[in-house]
Amino acid sequence: MDLVRLQNILDNTSFAILFITMLVYWVGAAFPRLPYLAMLGTTGMAIANLCIAALLGARWLEAGYFPISNLYESLFFLTWGVTAIHFIAENMSGSRLVGVVTAPVAMAITAFAALSLPQDMQESAPLVPALKSNWLMMHVSVMMLSYATLMVGSLMAIAFLVVTHGQNVELKGSSVGTGAYRDKNYQLHRAGEAVNGSTDPSTEAMDSGGVATAVIAPPAPPSISSAPPAPLSPQRLTLADTLDNISYRIIGLGFPLLTIGIIAGAVWANEAWGSYWSWDPKETWALITWLVFAAYLHARITKGWQGRRPAILAATGFLVVWVCYLGVNLLGKGLHSYGWFF
Amino acid sequence: MAAKDSFSLKLSHLGAVPQYFFKRELVPFLADLRLAIAILLILALFSISGTLIEQGQSIEFYKTNYPEKTALFGFLSWKVLLTLGLDHVYRTWWFLALLILFGSSLTACTFKRQLPALRWFSRTWNFYTQPRQFQKFALSAEFNQADVEKLVPLLQQRRYQIFRQGDSLYAHKGISGRIGPIIVHVGILVILAGAIWGALTGFIAQEMVPSGKIFQISNITDAGPLATSQIPKDWSVKVNRFWIDYTPEGSIDQFYSDMSVLNQDGKEVKRKTIHVNEPLRYRGVTLYQADWAIAAVRVKLNNSPIFQIPMAQLDTGTKGRIWGTWVPTKPDLSDGVSLVAKDLQGMVLVYDMAGKLVATVRTGMSTQVNGITLAVKELVGSTGLQIKADPGIPVVYAGFGLLMLGVLMSYVSHSQIWALQQGNQLFMGGRTNRAQVAFEQEFLAILDQMGKENQAASPTSETATLN
Numbered sequence: 001m002d003l004v005r006l007q008n009i010l011d012n013t014s015f016a017i018l019f020i021t022m023l024v025y026w027v028g029a030a031f032p033r034l035p036y037l038a039m040l041g042t043t044g045m046a047i048a049n050l051c052i053a054a055l056l057g058a059r060w061l062e063a064g065y066f067p068i069s070n071l072y073e074s075l076f077f078l079t080w081g082v083t084a085i086h087f088i089a090e091n092m093s094g095s096r097l098v099g100v101v102t103a104p105v106a107m108a109i110t111a112f113a114a115l116s117l118p119q120d121m122q123e124s125a126p127l128v129p130a131l132k133s134n135w136l137m138m139h140v141s142v143m144m145l146s147y148a149t150l151m152v153g154s155l156m157a158i159a160f161l162v163v164t165h166g167q168n169v170e171l172k173g174s175s176v177g178t179g180a181y182r183d184k185n186y187q188l189h190r191a192g193e194a195v196n197g198s199t200d201p202s203t204e205a206m207d208s209g210g211v212a213t214a215v216i217a218p219p220a221p222p223s224i225s226s227a228p229p230a231p232l233s234p235q236r237l238t239l240a241d242t243l244d245n246i247s248y249r250i251i252g253l254g255f256p257l258l259t260i261g262i263i264a265g266a267v268w269a270n271e272a273w274g275s276y277w278s279w280d281p282k283e284t285w286a287l288i289t290w291l292v293f294a295a296y297l298h299a300r301i302t303k304g305w306q307g308r309r310p311a312i313l314a315a316t317g318f319l320v321v322w323v324c325y326l327g328v329n330l331l332g333k334g335l336h337s338y339g340w341f342f
Numbered sequence: 343m344a345a346k347d348s349f350s351l352k353l354s355h356l357g358a359v360p361q362y363f364f365k366r367e368l369v370p371f372l373a374d375l376r377l378a379i380a381i382l383l384i385l386a387l388f389s390i391s392g393t394l395i396e397q398g399q400s401i402e403f404y405k406t407n408y409p410e411k412t413a414l415f416g417f418l419s420w421k422v423l424l425t426l427g428l429d430h431v432y433r434t435w436w437f438l439a440l441l442i443l444f445g446s447s448l449t450a451c452t453f454k455r456q457l458p459a460l461r462w463f464s465r466t467w468n469f470y471t472q473p474r475q476f477q478k479f480a481l482s483a484e485f486n487q488a489d490v491e492k493l494v495p496l497l498q499q500r501r502y503q504i505f506r507q508g509d510s511l512y513a514h515k516g517i518s519g520r521i522g523p524i525i526v527h528v529g530i531l532v533i534l535a536g537a538i539w540g541a542l543t544g545f546i547a548q549e550m551v552p553s554g555k556i557f558q559i560s561n562i563t564d565a566g567p568l569a570t571s572q573i574p575k576d577w578s579v580k581v582n583r584f585w586i587d588y589t590p591e592g593s594i595d596q597f598y599s600d601m602s603v604l605n606q607d608g609k610e611v612k613r614k615t616i617h618v619n620e621p622l623r624y625r626g627v628t629l630y631q632a633d634w635a636i637a638a639v640r641v642k643l644n645n646s647p648i649f650q651i652p653m654a655q656l657d658t659g660t661k662g663r664i665w666g667t668w669v670p671t672k673p674d675l676s677d678g679v680s681l682v683a684k685d686l687q688g689m690v691l692v693y694d695m696a697g698k699l700v701a702t703v704r705t706g707m708s709t710q711v712n713g714i715t716l717a718v719k720e721l722v723g724s725t726g727l728q729i730k731a732d733p734g735i736p737v738v739y740a741g742f743g744l745l746m747l748g749v750l751m752s753y754v755s756h757s758q759i760w761a762l763q764q765g766n767q768l769f770m771g772g773r774t775n776r777a778q779v780a781f782e783q784e785f786l787a788i789l790d791q792m793g794k795e796n797q798a799a800s801p802t803s804e805t806a807t808l809n
Contacts, residue, residue, distance in 0.1 A: 092779060126589060132596065133619040174775065232769065234789070235480040237782055245778040252776065256749035263742045272619045274546075274630045274730035276738060277537075279432045281393040291386040295379045302375040328393070 003062045010055040011076070011114040017048045018079075018107040025099035041099045042090065048106065049083040052076050063124040066137040071329075072122045074144060075113035078325070081148025082106045085250065089152055093246040095239065097163070101155040135268035143261035143286070147321050149254030150293065154318035156247035157311040164240045164308060174248070174300035244311065248300065251314060255293050262286050285324035292320050372450035381444050388440065392431035395423065404429060445534050448527045456524045469510035470760045473769050481785045482771035485792065490763040492795050493770070496788050497759065511761040519776065522751030529744030536741055540734025545569040547729040552637030553722050556580045556604065559627070559729055572731045574627055577611070578604050584725040586634065586686050597631050599725040626731050633726025636665040639681055639690065640719040642708075643671065648719055653683070671712040679711050686723050692716070757781050759788075768792075 021044030028037035055076055059067035067073045086102040113122075127136075237245070265283070270276035277283065296317060299310040371377065396403065404420040413419040427434035476482045490511055497504055502513035545565035551557050558578045565573070580602045587595040596617050603612040603624045614622045621630040638652045653665040662684065670678040679700070680693040688705040694712075701709040708717035755777035762769045770789070774781035 126591075126593065126595075128594075135619075232476055232482045232484045232771075234483055234782075234786060237778060242779050249777055249779070252753055256746075256753060259749045260746050263746055267739070267742065270735065271621070272630070273632060274621065274628055274728050274732075276735075279392065279397070284389050284393050288386045288389050291382045291389070295382040295386075298375055298379050298382065302379065305376070305379070 003058045007055055007058050007062075010051050010058070011110065014048045014051040014055065014076075014079070015107065015110040015114045017044055017051065018083075018103060018110055021045055021048060021099070022103035022107045025096065025103045028096055029100045038096055041096065041103070042087075045083050045086055045099065045103070045106075048110075049080060049087075052080040052083070052110075056080065059124055065127060066141065067124065068140045068144065069127055069131060069136070070121065070125060072113050072117055073124070074140070075109050075117075077141070077144050078148055078151075079106050079109045079113075081145050082109070082152060085149050085152040085253075088253075089156060089246055089250050092249065093156075093242050095242060095246075097159050097239075097243065098152075098156065098246075101159045102152055105151065105155060133268065133272065135264065135271070139261060139264040139268050142257055142264055146254050146257030146261050147325050149250060149257055150289070150321050151318060153247050153249075153251035153254055154314050154321065156243055156250060157314035158318065160240060160243040160247055160311050161308060161315060163243060167240070168307060174297075247311070247314060251293060251296065251317075255290075255297065258286070258290055258293070262290060282324070282328045285320075285328050289317070289320050289324045292317050369450050369454055372447045373454035375451075378447050378451060381440065381447055385440060385444065388431060388437055391428060395428050395431070397432075398430060441534065445531060448531055452524060452527045452531075456527065460520055460524065468512050468758075469505075469507050470512075470762055470769075470771070471508075471510055473762065473764065473767075476760070476762070476769045476771040479771035479773055481773065481782060482769070483789050484770070485768040487766050488768035488792055490761055490768055492792060493761055493768070493788070496791055500784065500788075502757075502759065509763040511763075512758070513761075514756065514758040516754040516756045516774075518751045519754035519756040522748050522754065525744050525748030526752060527748075529741050529746075529748050532741030532744055533738050534741075536734040536737030536739075538734070539737055540566075540732040542566040543568045543572060544730065544732040544734065545572055547573075548632075549727045549729060550633070550635055550724050551579075551581045551584075551727065552724040553581055553584045569731075572626065572733065574625065576606050577624070579629065580604055580610075581725055582613075584634065584723040586723070588685075588687055592687070597634055597725070599631055599727070601629070626733065628730050630728040630730070631725065632728035634686075635663075635724045635726065636683055636686065636721055637724040638722040639667060639683070640722065641669055641681075642717040642719060643669070644714050650722065651681075653681070653721075656682070669716065671714055671716070677712055679716070681718070683721055686721050688721065690718050690721070755781065757784070759785070 021041055024037055024041045024044060028034065028041055031037075056067045056073070059073060063069075068077050082102055083106055086098060086106070089102070090096070090098045262283075265286075266276040269278070292313065296310055296313045299305045299313055396407075401420075401424070404423055408414060408418060408420040408423050410419040410421065413422070423429060427436070431437055470476065473484070476484070490509070493511065494504060497513045500515070502515045504511065504513045506512075543566050545562055547559050547562045549557055549559065549561055556578050559574055562573065582600040582602060584597075584599045586597050589595045598615055598617050600615045601613070601622055602610045603622075605611050612622075612624055616622045616629065616631050618631050621628045623629075635655060636653045638650045640648050640650050642648050649669075651667050651669060653667040656664050656666045658664060664682055664684045666680055666682045668678050668680050672678070677695060679695075682691045682693065683689065690703045690705065691699060692701040692703060692709060692711060694700045700711055703709045703716070703718045705718050705720055708715050710716075753776075755774045757772065757774040757777075759770065759772040761771075770792075772781070772785045
């Protein structure tokens with residue numbers, strides 16, 4: 001079959017599937033009791049992921065080099081990354097809220113690439129001399145994966161901000177290990193009593209976790225505190241805790257990728273034209289992204305910067321990644337430009 | 343004697359004041375995390391300014407684009423811009439000062455916070471002996487009937503390193519997650535040091551050399567104060583040939599320069615064909631393929647010998663690059679033709695004195711102009727070389743290696759589990775620094791397995807936390 005026609009079918013298909021997947025995730029979030037939606041959303045993401053992989057594979061066959069050299073290809077590679085990281089995040093957190101935020105972004109990127117980009121920018125073109133190097137694949141693919149990872153992490157920070165709207169929160173997880181200790185406003189229940197009164201909605205939440213454990217509940221009535229000292233039982237993470245921690249872990253994964261991607265670019269630049277850092281706008285914005293997420297990682301271990309503030313920084317990071325990825329093109333200069341398209 | 347004593351006392355006191363200031367004031371200030379975050383974000387903001395304002399342009403450029411009358415945001419006129427150094431942000435004193443502050447903060451933080459913390463985590467006598475010590479953990483549990491011996495294989499399965507002392511057990515894994523951030527900081531400091539060393543001792547030069555010429559590096563565009571010894575004086579380079587490969591569509595595929603390094607006696611000591619992404623290195627100096635031009639055209643008039651006539655680049659504004667020259671067609675130079683070429687593909691345009699196109703010739707062919715035969719033998723290209731020596735590179739690369747290793751290690755979460763046996767009762771608690779969600783799953787799975795094993799061993803026994 002004609003590779004070009006196959007590509008046209010695949011890019012429109014992945015857009016359509018991501019659009020439906022997004023609706024499935026949204027309906028699923030609005031009506032959590034509807035059956036099959038969870039499975040349907042994940043399946044949609046998986047099909048979109050495979051479609052894009054096939055699309056990029058067809059481009060690779062057609063052009064003979066790793067398909068990441070123009071805006072169209074890199075947008076699809078980014079979507080592939082977002083959908084792939086989506087699975088990691090969904091699997092780690094066990095929360096379907098991940099898809100609520102990642103699906104629309106993946107959908108929007110494919111919509112832009114498949115529908116708004118002019119046809120001549122969608123075709124693959126020969127590489128310019130400067131890009132003919134094995135470093136291209138190493139540098140660009142790692143950078144794109146780091147963008148995708150950081151975007152998913154930032155999106156989860158945004159979800160966390162929405163979920164905890166108007167609340168005071170204590171963060172779980174940082175390099176020094178904040179948040180491993182018991183909240184003072186939670187007291188321990190005796191396991192027997194909690195199970196006896198199992199109409200408590202929180203018991204249900206515990207059962208769905210797959211591990212039957214004793215239950216913690218908000219401050220117990222005074223009658224219980226007069227009972228003999230309660231035995232210890234684990235205090236589980238809440239939905240907000242989980243979102244926040246998985247956001248932190250995903251950004252923690254994207255940060256090394258970004259670091260390695262920037263360094264690969266620096267080494268390439270030094271090998272190719274003798275300067276590992278030349279303050280080119282794209283380079284500078286990659287550094288800015290790195291600095292913003294470095295600040296986020298440090299904010300989490302800072303007293304007085306707890307609660308929602310680091311998440312706000314991570315959410316800002318979402319914008320910074322986009323400026324770094326596309327905004328620099330508007331300046332239209334340097335080796336990193338994908339070309340002018342407005 | 344007494345005077346001398348008091349003098350030396352004063353001296354030592356004078357010495358103590360800066361020391362006191364250093365330890366009690368400066369280091370805590372530099373090691374403060376809020377300062378670190380502020381530096382990171384301010385560095386980001388300053389860097390943004392350099393991407394929004396065009397860097398390194400002429401004064402006229404800023405005068406036209408940042409006029410005084412309609413200053414941007416009401417203050418950013420070209421005068422303000424140039425005074426602040428916003429035309430070269432990354433070389434201004436304030437940007438470099440911020441980088442130095444950044445380096446100092448990193449150093450202070452590494453010694454004041456990270457290393458002491460690591461010492462704390464690497465000690466192995468971190469045991470709990472009181473049940474109440476377990477109450478602080480979010481993840482803790484107690485079993486009425488359980489044996490710590492059952493816990494040991496469960497922890498071993500999960501690759502925990504186990505330490506025991508009497509009835510207490512301490513297990514941890516992922517200590518590399520605690521070491522990682524230190525390596526990151528050291529890596530950044532090494533990169534900064536390498537960059538400074540390179541800026542002091544390195545140099546950059548540019549040469550435009552026609553095919554067949556020998557040159558010594560002389561056109562230095564930028565050199566550090568200690569760079570003189572780096573600039574090579576005892577060897578030269580010969581450009582044997584420069585050529586361009588074109589794709590079938592006519593766009594440039596790749597530039598090549600076949601080059602030889604010659605020693606003082608003119609003997610070839612190294613030869614290599616370079617292209618973009620493939621430089622030539624010799625004694626710490628690297629020559630990169632960066633640019634090209636047309637140097638000359640070789641022509642023959644009737645039966646004359648072959649003349650090599652230099653070509654010069656013509657000013658087209660920004661509409662592409664063309665090169666031209668003038669060839670006399672009469673011995674008294676009263677008449678002639680202009681030859682124009684735009685690349686090395688071999689097409690030469692011939693114009694007469696009136697500026698009219700009279701012929702197009704391919705190299706190797708000839709044409710009739712002004713009654714004589716003009717044969718164009720060859721277009722001679724020049725290679726544009728970027729030449730650089732940066733003795734800081736090995737240091738910078740070492741820093742890159744450390745930084746990559748450090749960030750990868752920093753992903754690992756350091757998990758710790760404590761246990762205490764008191765008679766038949768077993769207390770367990772655990773925490774991790776990063777992967778709270780994953781650790782919760784792991785810890786609950788361990789509790790679950792402990793509970794099951796207890797039930798299998800003594801089906802009638804009642805455990806308090808697991809039912």
